[in-house]
Amino acid sequence: MEEMxxxxxxxxxxxxxxxxxxxxxxxxxxxxxxxxxxxxxxIYRYHGFTAYWQKIMGILQPVIMGFxxxxxxxxxxxxxxxxLIRYLKPKMKDERKAKKTARSLxxxxxxxxxxxxxFLLLYMMIPELIRSIQNMMVSLPAELAxxxxxxxxxxxxxxxxxxxxxxxxxxxxxxxxxxxxxxRTQIFPQINTYLTYVASFTTGVISAFKMLFNFAIxxxxxxxxxxxxxxxxxxGKKIVYTLLPPKYGNIMVHVMRVxxxxxxxxxxxxxxxxxxxxVICYIGLMILSVPYSLLVAVIVGVTNIIPFFGPFxxxxxxxxxxxxxxxxKGLYFLIFVVVLQQVDGNIIGPxxxxxxxxxxxxxxxxxxxxxxxxxxxxxxxxxxxxxxxIYYLLREGAxxxxxxxxxxxxxxxxxxxxxxNTKTGELRYKKxx
Numbered sequence: 001m002e003e004m005x006x007x008x009x010x011x012x013x014x015x016x017x018x019x020x021x022x023x024x025x026x027x028x029x030x031x032x033x034x035x036x037x038x039x040x041x042x043i044y045r046y047h048g049f050t051a052y053w054q055k056i057m058g059i060l061q062p063v064i065m066g067f068x069x070x071x072x073x074x075x076x077x078x079x080x081x082x083x084l085i086r087y088l089k090p091k092m093k094d095e096r097k098a099k100k101t102a103r104s105l106x107x108x109x110x111x112x113x114x115x116x117x118x119f120l121l122l123y124m125m126i127p128e129l130i131r132s133i134q135n136m137m138v139s140l141p142a143e144l145a146x147x148x149x150x151x152x153x154x155x156x157x158x159x160x161x162x163x164x165x166x167x168x169x170x171x172x173x174x175x176x177x178x179x180x181x182x183x184r185t186q187i188f189p190q191i192n193t194y195l196t197y198v199a200s201f202t203t204g205v206i207s208a209f210k211m212l213f214n215f216a217i218x219x220x221x222x223x224x225x226x227x228x229x230x231x232x233x234x235x236g237k238k239i240v241y242t243l244l245p246p247k248y249g250n251i252m253v254h255v256m257r258v259x260x261x262x263x264x265x266x267x268x269x270x271x272x273x274x275x276x277x278x279v280i281c282y283i284g285l286m287i288l289s290v291p292y293s294l295l296v297a298v299i300v301g302v303t304n305i306i307p308f309f310g311p312f313x314x315x316x317x318x319x320x321x322x323x324x325x326x327x328x329k330g331l332y333f334l335i336f337v338v339v340l341q342q343v344d345g346n347i348i349g350p351x352x353x354x355x356x357x358x359x360x361x362x363x364x365x366x367x368x369x370x371x372x373x374x375x376x377x378x379x380x381x382x383x384x385x386x387x388x389x390i391y392y393l394l395r396e397g398a399x400x401x402x403x404x405x406x407x408x409x410x411x412x413x414x415x416x417x418x419x420x421n422t423k424t425g426e427l428r429y430k431k432x433x
Contacts, residue, residue, distance in 0.1 A: 062214045066221025070229075073110040075268060077226050081106035107226040111219060259389045266385040274304040277311075277344055284340070288332050291325040300337065304344070306380045308364055311341040359388050 057064075084102035092098040225232060236256075241249040278301020285293035296318040303314030315337045323330030359367070364384055371383020399409045406425050408414070418430040 062217035065218030069222040070225035077106045077110040080109045
């Protein structure tokens with residue numbers, strides 16, 4: 001009898017402990033969730049903090065530009081340095097001097113390559129873009145009228161469409177005129193208003209000079225970063241091991257190394273992929289004789305930097321622009337973009353990027369939506385590699401905990417499992433009847 005009572009007391013004690021454990025876990029989760037909400041509320045709602053943060057970002061803009069340029073040009077500089085050392089070592093007696101000379105020449109060559117690429121792109125694109133925009137502004141009223149007539153003729157010939165539009169309460173005879181009226185009464189006045197603000201001479205000149213000044217300083221900073229990158233990396237590691245014990249310092253250095261691999265592979269690969277898609281799009285549009293070929297190719301190439309959604313984001317304004325000039329060509333362009341996106345997603349992209357992030361399609365879409373919602377275009381562009389690093393940390397942390405508990409690290413064994421045997425630590429599966 002006494003043994004039975006002791007067993008009952010032990011069971012009650014265990015159940016009370018389990019209940020307390022779950023209450024503690026729920027409380028910690030709730031407090032963590034509340035802290036996260038307060039943190040984001042503080043950042044996005046506290047105007048003083050936002051203004052102060054924007055001021056700091058404005059001051060550090062040249063430094064940020066320099067870091068970005070140096071990060072992008074590091075592979076180019078390393079390639080030039082590697083080949084220059086092979087050439088300079090036999091010529092110079094001092095090996096240290098040969099390495100320093102190769103680093104300096106490689107850095108200058110990378111900067112010159114970057115400036116040359118920008119100059120060629122601007123030299124090729126700006127005149128053509130200005131010409132396309134001027135032609136578009138001149139011919140847009142006539143194109144609207146032509147689109148009006150095409151719309152009326154299609155509706156007049158298609159009785160079923162006419163019947164559907166009648167059910168919806170849309171007047172067929174004025175449907176085309178409605179488009180023209182919409183552009184003339186609402187869109188055109190707004191465009192003129194915005195153009196008046198954009199064309200403000202003083203603001204434009206100041207902004208242009210400020211951007212050029214920051215870009216020039218950024219190039220100087222990039223040169224310093226490239227020539228002394230080992231020193232800066234060593235200083236960063238020294239700070240890490242100053243602030244953290246060696247065990248956690250090793251983890252931090254490893255995480256930074258993995259982050260560099262993910263970001264470097266993704267960004268450089270995505271830029272190359274977008275450039276190839278832009279060139280292919282321009283060639284295809286020239287063959288199809290689509291209007292505004294260069295302007296549309298630039299839009300498609302730039303928006304293609306955004307994973308998954310990029311081609312469709314660039315296709316929407318491009319289809320509207322082309323359809324106003326020639327509706328049939330707009331349909332051709334839509335089909336061409338869909339085919340190009342499939343070629344990029346299944347052939348070109350995997351060949352260039354490979355599996356640089358290790359994320360499934362669901363997490364790629366999740367990262368783009370969250371990054372775009374929080375940080376706009378830059379969030380959509382860098383959301384995937386950023387989330388890939390977070391996903392890697394969570395995966396490694398979960399694997400470490402599971403190893404300590406002697407549980408499988410792979411996902412597959414957990415799909416059909418029922419629970420875990422608390423005595424043996426093995427996964428148990430429900431027996432089928």
